[in-house]
Amino acid sequence: MTLRYDLTGTPVGLAIAVFSDTGLLALRVTSEDDRWVLEMLAHEHGVVPVREPGCGDALFAKLGGYFDGERRSFDVDLDWSLTTGFARDALRAACEIPYGQTASYGEVAAMAGRPRAARAVGTACRTTPFSLVVPVHRVVRADGSLGEYGSSPETKRFLVELERDALRSQASPSSTRTEP
Secondary structure, three states: OOOEEEEEEEOOEEEEEEEOOOOEEEEEEEOOOOHHHHHHHHHHHOOOOEEOOOOOHHHHHHHHHHHOOOOOOOOOOEOHHHOOHHHHHHHHHHOOOOOOOOEEHHHHHHHOOOOOOHHHHHHHHHOOOEOOOOOHHHEEOOOOOOOOOOOOHHHHHHHHHHHHHHHHHHHOOOOOOOOO
16 A cells, blocks of 8 residues: 655644545644654554655645635545544544534534444544544534644634634625715
C-alpha cells in the first residue's frame, strides 16, 4: 500500500492529509510538528507516507471553502480502515449532524444504534482520523456545553461559531440599498 501526504495551513493549524489508494485515510490538524501524525500512521500501517505536494489540492480547496463559510459538507472518498466497530458507526452518525447545529454524545450514540454508549462516542470523536471532514466538533455535552476537541476547546468553539455565523449571514437580509 502506498500512502501519500500533503500539508496546508488553516485558521486552526497545520492540516496534514494522508491518502491511501482508496481515499482520504486521515486528516489531522496540529499546531505542533506534523511528524507525530506521520509516525502514528507508519506505526498503524507499517508504511511511511511519502510527501506528494499537490495530492491534497482538491481537499484543501474544499477546506478553504469551508473556512470561508461557503462549504457545508465534504464530498471526499474516505478510507475508513483506521476505524472499526462502534467507533466507525459513531463517526458516520456524526456526519448526519446538520451544518451549524450540534448533537449531544448521547444523541449521537442513539443515532449510531447504541443509546447508552455516550462515552464510546466521546472516544470515537477524540480518536477520529478525520478532523474537520467528519464533523465531530458538532458533538457536545448533554448540558449543551462544547467540551473538548482533541486538546483544543478553542478550536471546537471556533468551528461551531464559524458554522453558526455563516448560517446567520446567509439568512440575514441584504443591507444594501439602491438609491433612486
